Amino acid sequence: MINHVVLFKFKAFPADEKQAKLSQLKNALLGLKDKIAELQHLEVGTNHELDAKSYDLCLISHFNSLADLKVYAVHPEHLKVLELVKAYTELRAAVDYEF
Secondary structure, rough: OEEEEEEEEEEOOHHHHHHHHHHHHHHHHHHHHHHHOOOEEEEEEEEOOOOOOOEEEEEEEOOOOOOHHHHHHOHHHHHHHHHHHHEEEEEEEEEEEEE
Protein backbone atom coordinates (compact mmCIF):
# COMPACT_ATOMS: atom_id res chain seq x y z
CA MET A 1 0.00 0.00 0.00
CA ILE A 2 1.00 3.60 -0.60
CA ASN A 3 0.45 6.23 2.07
CA HIS A 4 0.03 9.73 0.60
CA VAL A 5 0.43 12.50 3.21
CA VAL A 6 -0.04 16.16 2.33
CA LEU A 7 0.26 19.22 4.57
CA PHE A 8 -1.25 22.57 3.59
CA LYS A 9 -0.31 26.03 4.87
CA PHE A 10 -3.06 28.56 4.27
CA LYS A 11 -2.58 32.10 3.03
CA ALA A 12 -3.10 34.92 5.53
CA PHE A 13 -6.84 35.36 5.95
CA PRO A 14 -8.83 36.98 8.78
CA ALA A 15 -9.53 34.33 11.45
CA ASP A 16 -13.21 33.81 10.65
CA GLU A 17 -12.56 33.65 6.90
CA LYS A 18 -9.68 31.23 7.44
CA GLN A 19 -11.87 28.92 9.51
CA ALA A 20 -14.56 28.93 6.80
CA LYS A 21 -11.99 28.17 4.08
CA LEU A 22 -10.43 25.40 6.18
CA SER A 23 -13.84 23.79 6.60
CA GLN A 24 -14.62 24.15 2.91
CA LEU A 25 -11.35 22.53 1.80
CA LYS A 26 -11.61 19.80 4.45
CA ASN A 27 -15.12 18.89 3.27
CA ALA A 28 -14.08 18.99 -0.39
CA LEU A 29 -11.19 16.61 0.33
CA LEU A 30 -13.36 14.27 2.38
CA GLY A 31 -15.89 14.23 -0.46
CA LEU A 32 -13.32 12.59 -2.73
CA LYS A 33 -13.69 9.27 -0.88
CA ASP A 34 -16.99 8.48 -2.57
CA LYS A 35 -15.90 9.75 -5.98
CA ILE A 36 -12.55 8.05 -6.65
CA ALA A 37 -12.52 4.25 -6.54
CA GLU A 38 -8.72 4.02 -6.18
CA LEU A 39 -8.84 5.93 -2.90
CA GLN A 40 -8.85 3.24 -0.18
CA HIS A 41 -8.68 5.38 2.96
CA LEU A 42 -8.95 9.09 3.64
CA GLU A 43 -8.41 11.28 6.71
CA VAL A 44 -8.38 15.07 6.82
CA GLY A 45 -7.68 17.12 9.92
CA THR A 46 -7.07 20.73 10.85
CA ASN A 47 -4.38 21.89 13.22
CA HIS A 48 -5.75 22.76 16.67
CA GLU A 49 -3.63 25.90 16.81
CA LEU A 50 -4.77 27.97 13.84
CA ASP A 51 -2.24 30.72 14.56
CA ALA A 52 0.70 28.33 14.78
CA LYS A 53 3.66 28.61 12.44
CA SER A 54 3.06 24.99 11.45
CA TYR A 55 0.80 23.74 8.69
CA ASP A 56 -2.97 24.20 8.92
CA LEU A 57 -4.47 21.09 7.31
CA CYS A 58 -3.33 17.49 6.88
CA LEU A 59 -4.51 14.89 4.36
CA ILE A 60 -3.69 11.20 4.81
CA SER A 61 -4.79 8.81 2.09
CA HIS A 62 -4.03 5.20 1.17
CA PHE A 63 -3.79 3.59 -2.25
CA ASN A 64 -3.15 -0.01 -3.26
CA SER A 65 -0.34 1.01 -5.63
CA LEU A 66 1.58 3.93 -7.10
CA ALA A 67 -0.47 3.42 -10.26
CA ASP A 68 -3.65 4.05 -8.25
CA LEU A 69 -2.11 7.19 -6.75
CA LYS A 70 -1.34 8.42 -10.27
CA VAL A 71 -4.97 7.81 -11.31
CA TYR A 72 -6.10 9.84 -8.28
CA ALA A 73 -3.69 12.68 -9.12
CA VAL A 74 -5.32 13.34 -12.51
CA HIS A 75 -8.90 12.38 -11.64
CA PRO A 76 -11.33 15.20 -12.59
CA GLU A 77 -12.81 15.33 -9.07
CA HIS A 78 -9.34 15.68 -7.54
CA LEU A 79 -8.49 18.41 -10.04
CA LYS A 80 -11.58 20.36 -8.91
CA VAL A 81 -10.37 20.26 -5.31
CA LEU A 82 -6.90 21.34 -6.42
CA GLU A 83 -8.45 24.64 -7.57
CA LEU A 84 -9.45 25.31 -3.93
CA VAL A 85 -5.98 24.28 -2.78
CA LYS A 86 -4.38 26.78 -5.16
CA ALA A 87 -6.77 29.55 -4.11
CA TYR A 88 -6.41 29.05 -0.35
CA THR A 89 -2.90 27.79 0.32
CA GLU A 90 0.60 29.20 0.05
CA LEU A 91 2.63 26.09 0.87
CA ARG A 92 2.19 22.37 0.40
CA ALA A 93 4.39 19.49 1.51
CA ALA A 94 3.83 15.87 0.49
CA VAL A 95 5.31 12.46 1.23
CA ASP A 96 4.37 9.17 -0.46
CA TYR A 97 5.66 5.94 1.05
CA GLU A 98 5.00 2.23 1.05
CA PHE A 99 3.66 0.59 4.19
